[in-house]
Amino acid sequence: MYLGRVIGNIWSTVKDERLTGQRLLVVQPLTPELKPTGKQLICTDAMGCGAGELIYWVKGKEACMPFLPTEVPVDTTIVGIVDEVHVDRNK
């Protein structure tokens, strides 16, 4: 999984019908030190996240899992909200 922050959302009316009712959030990937890293992407949200929230997301086939048994055509999904990150680079 990858760290990120919710920085926005997109509106879309014409879309694959299985995407109906899914929120589409713009996510900025972050390092564990919470610095932006890499390209922003659009995640579906299985958690009810708000703007600015620190989250982690999965990509690939696993991104569909929270929506099973419906096979939603998504490849990036938020699966949790981060309370705290602990990093010790000296170890």
Place this chain on the structure above:
Amino acid sequence: MYLGRVIGNIWSTVKDERLTGQRLLVVQPLTPELKPTGKQLICTDAMGCGAGELIYWVKGKEACMPFLPTEVPVDTTIVGIVDEVHVDRNK
């Protein structure tokens, strides 16, 4: 999913037979600020997109889903058209 803009198409007569009837669009990935980012790719189109349209696309196994139960050998598919993008980087 990833933001992009339709910037062209390709014609192909010799192809895997399950690709027959699929439109093949050239897509330029974009940032949420709609700046080009990364390599152009070829997406199938499940939405009926036109040139210049702002879209989002999925990659990987999920790209086949709009065409199920036929197993079309594609790995990148447009699944929606973007109405609006909202980004607030201060949050």
Place this chain on the structure above:
Amino acid sequence: MYLGRVIGNIWSTVKDERLTGQRLLVVQPLTPELKPTGKQLICTDAMGCGAGELIYWVKGKEACMPFLPTEVPVDTTIVGIVDEVHVDRNK
């Protein structure tokens, strides 16, 4: 899918038995303007491509599809030959 050009091939006698009879072509990825971009790779060929040909290829699990029901252990396969590429960046 991604644009590319066939620039060579490889010979291999010791290989997974399900690869027997598969041609292994060296492909240079291209931009829509047909400039080289990114790393060369080895694709199986479901189309009968020749050297120098302009093609498009899929990656990931989808690369197995042209060979089903045999589960060939490949992750990159040529699925079509390009006749023409149209790109209009002003749109």
Place this chain on the structure above:
Amino acid sequence: MYLGRVIGNIWSTVKDERLTGQRLLVVQPLTPELKPTGKQLICTDAMGCGAGELIYWVKGKEACMPFLPTEVPVDTTIVGIVDEVHVDRNK
């Protein structure tokens, strides 16, 4: 698989319910010479790793396998602890 070192962990209370009880470790990818390379990520841990430990991890659909038959929505999982790395670049 890819080499890495466990450099931290994250706490998360709001998450997909199938992630309950999974430890979420922050991993720094390494070269075979044990130099940091590329972006840190969050792995689930099927091995009981401690901070500072040298490990290898899988990504993609395979990351779910240690948890089957439960379909846990993860895409990066530690599957082993490294005892020794031998590299001979002259060969």
Place this chain on the structure above:
Amino acid sequence: MYLGRVIGNIWSTVKDERLTGQRLLVVQPLTPELKPTGKQLICTDAMGCGAGELIYWVKGKEACMPFLPTEVPVDTTIVGIVDEVHVDRNK
């Protein structure tokens, strides 16, 4: 598939039990001109490769195929040994 050379191996005693008996080789990806390119990785070996050998490998879900019906949690596997590479960039 991708070209590479076997440049080492790793020893690991604590690992997912389905990895028992699998050799874990360190692979340096190569261009068709046999220059190093990109990050080294750890591949399982379905071919019995030796150090220094020129090989090609698959990544993703396909990497499990040589070990089916056992679902081994691997994402990169050597599937063949290269005899010769032919590249003609003028075509």
